[in-house]
Amino acid sequence: MVRTGGKSRGAADAKLPEPPMVVTNVEADVPTFYANNAQLVSTPWDLRINFGELTGPPQDGMLPLRNPVSVVMSWAHAKALVSVLAANLSNYEASFGEIRIGPKASDTTPERG
Numbered sequence: 001m002v003r004t005g006g007k008s009r010g011a012a013d014a015k016l017p018e019p020p021m022v023v024t025n026v027e028a029d030v031p032t033f034y035a036n037n038a039q040l041v042s043t044p045w046d047l048r049i050n051f052g053e054l055t056g057p058p059q060d061g062m063l064p065l066r067n068p069v070s071v072v073m074s075w076a077h078a079k080a081l082v083s084v085l086a087a088n089l090s091n092y093e094a095s096f097g098e099i100r101i102g103p104k105a106s107d108t109t110p111e112r113g
Contacts, residue, residue: 036054039052047075
């Protein structure tokens with residue numbers, strides 16, 4: 001039980017302190033890039049994510065890709081990022097429905113019989 005102002009309340013009624021508000025300031029000159037492709041390169045110390053855009057259909061067996069952004073972070077930061085992304089994806093899907101990624105290999109592989 002929690003006593004406040006001479007009254008007893010159950011622990012479920014106790015108000016927890018609000019977490020501190022995080023304020024971000026995005027500068028006007030920070031570039032924004034669209035990415036529909038990401039490539040990961042890792043070392044034991046860090047992770048590099050190259051964000052790019054497929055710019056057209058395959059040509060001579062190669063995909064035309066423009067990689068304007070490369071982000072390098074520690075593995076601890078990558079793990080924290082995964083946690084934040086997972087929470088945000090879960091909230092988005094709860095509001096708007098499941099995000100479908102596309103056909104799975106099992107959906108496109110012919111059955112053998």
